[in-house]
Amino acid sequence: MRSTPSEPLLLHNTMRITEGRLDEFKRAVHRAVEFVEQHGPQIMVQVFIDDDQLLAHSFQLYPDSAAILRHWSLSDPYIQDVMKHCTVERLEMYGEPDQTVTRGLRPVATDGASRVTVPRHVGFLRSPS
Numbered sequence: 598m599r600s601t602p603s604e605p606l607l608l609h610n611t612m613r614i615t616e617g618r619l620d621e622f623k624r625a626v627h628r629a630v631e632f633v634e635q636h637g638p639q640i641m642v643q644v645f646i647d648d649d650q651l652l653a654h655s656f657q658l659y660p661d662s663a664a665i666l667r668h669w670s671l672s673d674p675y676i677q678d679v680m681k682h683c684t685v686e687r688l689e690m691y692g693e694p695d696q697t698v699t700r701g702l703r704p705v706a707t708d709g710a711s712r713v714t715v716p717r718h719v720g721f722l723r724s725p726s
Contacts, residue, residue: 605640605722606659606692612683614651622646622653622682629675636671638664640722653683662695669701685710692717 614622626644633639641658659665669676688705690698693716702712 604661604692604717606662606665606690606694606698608655608657608659608665609687609689609691610655610657610685611687611689612653612655612679613686614646614653614683616651618682619646619648619651622679625675625679625682626653626655629672629679632675633668633672638667652686662698665694665698666701687711689713689715691715 623646626646630642630644633642639657639659641656643656645654645656647653657668659668685705688702688710690702690712691714693714694702699714705712
């Protein structure tokens with residue numbers, strides 16, 4: 598079974614920050630998150646940065662595959678700006694995206710990053726009150 602509007606998708610992106618680019622990376626991520634907070638379809642975005650290890654973890658929750666496609670379309674300039682300062686070490690998708698999203702992830706996976714799509718077993722999504 599593939600993703601439906603009622604099946605959320607969780608994306609975990611682990612990025613290796615380029616040596617000497619930590620401040621630029623942080624500024625680019627800040628601009629990107631500000632943009633998607635105002636215009637993006639994500640339900641949630643959280644970014645964690647380990648300055649000492651030069652690693653960043655981005656968690657994004659989408660309502661469905663269509664929301665991921667919309668995000669890619671809207672946010673490409675911001676994504677490109679962030680990617681100037683890092684490489685993707687691992688990209689994990691939890692849920693079952695549609696074929697268009699799966700195809701869109703292939704370039705990241707072929708660049709040496711691993712991609713894991715794990716089907717949901719059970720769970721719920723609580724809306725904030």
